[in-house]
Amino acid sequence: MxxxxxxxxxxxxxxxxxxxxxxxxxxxxxxxxxxxxxxxxxxxxxxxxxxxxxxxxxxxxxxxxxxxxxxxxxxxxxxxxxxxxxxxxxxxxxxxxxxxxxxxxxxxxxxxxxxxxxxxxxxxxxxxxxxxxxxxxxxxxxxxxxxxxxxxxxxxxxxDTPIAVSFCQPKFTMSDLRMVYEAFLQDEVDAANFRRKVELTKNFVQPLGVMSSDQPTPGRPPMLYRAGRAKEITPPIRFRSSPRKD
Amino acid sequence: MxxxxxxxxxxxxxxxxxxxxxxxxxxxxxxxxxxxxxxxxxxxxxxxxxxxxxxxxxxxxxxxxxxxxxxxxxxxxxxxxxxxxxxxxxxxxxxxxxxxxxxxxxxxxxxxxxxxxxxxxxxxxxxxxxxxxxxxxxxxxxxxxxxxxxxxxxxxxxxDTPIAVSFCQPKFTMSDLRMVYEAFLQDEVDAANFRRKVELTKNFVQPLGVMSSDQPTPGRPPMLYRAGRAKEITPPIRFRSSPRKD
DNA sequence: GCAAAAGTGTTGGCGCTACACCCATGG
DNA sequence: CCATGGGTGTAGCGCCAACACTTTTGC
CATH class of the missing domain: 3.90.79.10 (Nucleoside Triphosphate Pyrophosphohydrolase)
Known part of the structure; x- marks a missing residue:
């Protein structure tokens, strides 16, 4: 140098x-x-x-x-x-x-x-x-x-980090979080599997029993979450692109 | 700016x-x-x-x-x-x-x-x-x-790239390639699974006839390979760390 | 008002794939 | 002793269907 x-x-x-x-x-x-x-x-x-x-x-x-x-x-x-x-x-x-x-x-x-x-x-x-x-x-x-x-x-x-919550408000729903991944993936993500993957990751998100009573929206009221204290996601949350038609 | x-x-x-x-x-x-x-x-x-x-x-x-x-x-x-x-x-x-x-x-x-x-x-x-x-x-x-x-x-x-071959000589064995991953993973990798993953990835490596006629080493003579022309690995080659004892 | 429909969130299950682990065989 | 190939159990997950809870629509 x-x-x-x-x-x-x-x-x-x-x-x-x-x-x-x-x-x-x-x-x-x-x-x-x-x-x-x-x-x-x-x-x-x-x-x-x-x-x-x-x-x-x-x-x-x-x-x-x-x-x-x-x-x-x-x-x-x-x-x-x-x-x-x-x-x-x-x-x-x-x-x-x-x-x-x-x-x-x-x-x-x-x-x-x-x-x-x-x-x-x-x-x-x-x-x-x-x-x-x-x-x-x-x-x-x-x-x-x-x-x-x-x-x-x-x-x-x-x-491989819980950084997606940075895009969300302090209290957010699972759909909010999923939409972050969808925005970057430029594709849709299965809601059921996404929820499981997130919930199986320790300290990624923390549930707040409550329902969001924001604007009355159609559909079942979602659960609210806040950011957990995990610094990394193990195992990483991956979304396979293979079974798409090529 | x-x-x-x-x-x-x-x-x-x-x-x-x-x-x-x-x-x-x-x-x-x-x-x-x-x-x-x-x-x-x-x-x-x-x-x-x-x-x-x-x-x-x-x-x-x-x-x-x-x-x-x-x-x-x-x-x-x-x-x-x-x-x-x-x-x-x-x-x-x-x-x-x-x-x-x-x-x-x-x-x-x-x-x-x-x-x-x-x-x-x-x-x-x-x-x-x-x-x-x-x-x-x-x-x-x-x-x-x-x-x-x-x-x-x-x-x-x-x-997710075939860059590991950059560490190898122009002609290399599967063990040579595997040792590259082991060096960075700081852990050993199952030889059988590694071979399958590499061979299933199109154009990652290209098999040459056979035999390294180098020094006669103990054990069965390995097959030789050279670098393929793939620019990326799909799906990525990952090594799970989860089933290790914690 | 009430029932049906529509929209969103949540849970469960089937089947396939990947792979960790083990074993057999070949040079 | 090392390379190669096969086999098995299991975990992850794509996909789909059912169910829960709400608002909206139709009469």
Whole structure:
């Protein structure tokens, strides 16, 4: 690593970009379109150009602090350290046409805010469906690749950590939790088997005897759960894709 | 990301460090101790201090090129782009006591060189057992954490890509391949089930005629295989840890 | 009002597949 | 002694059906 060499990298920039993912619980929406990404539009940017929240690392500032700071500055959303997971580093020459720019990408998981978060900042920020973003390539730089990598990493974390509850409200139903997996799997999951797998995993969720008396919805009132204290899922929750028709 | 702001990051350094992993096929060695890491000792470093090969990114140089270049310069080993996989970025203030240093870590998988590679460079380089490195903390900076992350990433890649063959010679036996998994699993694997799982995966390996006519070893001569052309393993090869005694 | 229908959550069961463990055979 | 192949019991799970509990609809 660092030998005692001269400082020759004065034109290098180090940024942090954060992919804030959420799952829209609206049952009207198709499972594939429930996954949403927080994006922003810069004041000076051309219309129809969106970007991930992010910015330059300050001197003496840990990378995760940069992520939290820029997301708050640019979208008004306050994340916590425990919500952040590193996705990777992006540093190809030419990914930024102006200068050599490195970006360390983070992933954050957030319960869905009921409405588009009221953002009173100079920049416009909102959640947009992941699939729509990938279909119409409106993101700057290599941010399409970054959000794709972030989604893949989030899905693998769903399999062997209880992180899916991060997308849910403090009290949630089994269907809420299942819809998180469906959003990332981009497919439906058998409700019966899902329940069994979750309940057999010690400390994944904790039942709260009560029924949800929210809005009167049709159907049997669901049981409510809250997050357990498990840090990992053993055995991992996997969903086989093999018996699908090929 | 990059706004039009002044250049304020002149004291930031961007490095690439590479974790070259290999599996020692020596049957005398316990499975847990077969995993080895390529480390080097700097000429000016105090004795007993080792580090991963790596160095600063040059202007206009892709990150992976930096990895290949520094590994070659410092250890004489020539890697290929396809051997490289990114592990992550490390940028905590204070990880380098001299200045703010970011390091992007890569992972490379290499067949075991029969002998410690004869390195005729100014720096001393060699493979050392992973477990021994982690037990005696002789690595510089946060390289202990980096090699731990690299090992975890390699293991997850073993499960759903045919990358294990990267650790083997061009022609290998089923036992050679199985020992790769055992090295990362830190446990033994049933030979019969392993064979079936591998053979049922299309294009994972390709059987050659027969017989290793190497050294006459005790036991029945094994079949020889070479790498298939599959890019991923479906379904993934998993090894359950549940029915072990707890 | 009341009954039927429709919608959602929950439980149970059948059958297949994967695999851990064991054993037989071959070189 | 190691490689290879076969066999068996069991756990996980995909799939389906039944049942529970509610709101909505029809008369």
């Amino acid at each position: 660092p030998k005692h060499e001269r400082k020759i990298q004065m034109d290098f920039y180090v940024y942090v970009d954060t992919v804030v993912l959420t799952v829209n619980p609206d049952r009207e929406i198709a499972p594939k379109d429930r996954l949403e990404v927080l994006v922003m539009r810069r004041p000076d940017a051309s219309s129809n150009r969106w970007a991930l929240p992010g910015g330059a690392v300050k001197e003496g500032e840990p990378l995760e602090d940069t992520a939290l700071r820029k997301v708050h500055e640019e979208t008004g959303i306050s994340l916590r350290h425990k919500d952040l997971h590193q996705v990777g580093a992006y540093g190809d020459p030419g990914r930024d046409s102006r200068w050599r720019a490195f970006s360390i990408a983070y992933l954050a998981l957030l319960p869905h805010p009921g409405e588009i978060a009221p953002i009173k900042h100079s920049v416009e920020a909102r959640f947009m469906p992941y699939r729509q973003l990938q279909a119409s390539r409106v993101l700057e730089f290599d941010h399409h690749r970054i959000i794709a990598d972030a989604r893949a990493r989030a899905f693998s974390m769903l399999e | 990059p706004k039009h702001e002044r250049k304020i990051q002149m004291d930031f350094y961007v490095y690439v460090d590479t974790v070259v992993l290999t599996v020692n096929p020596d049957r005398e060695i316990a499975p847990k101790d077969r995993l080895e890491v390529l480390v080097m000792r700097r000429p000016d470093a105090s004795s007993n201090r080792w580090a991963l090969p790596g160095g600063a990114v040059k202007e206009g140089e892709p990150l992976e090129d930096t990895a290949l270049r520094k590994v070659h310069e410092e250890t004489g080993i020539s890697l290929r782009h396809k051997d490289l996989h990114q592990v992550g970025a490390y940028g905590d203030p204070g990880r380098d006591s001299r200045w703010r240093a970011f390091s992007i870590a890569y992972l490379a998988l290499l067949p075991h060189p029969g002998e410690i590679a004869p390195i005729k460079h100014s720096v001393e380089a060699r493979f050392m057992p992973y477990r021994q490195l982690q037990a005696s903390r002789v690595l510089e900076f946060d390289h202990h954490r980096i090699i731990a992350d690299a090992r975890a990433r390699a293991f997850s890649m073993l499960e």
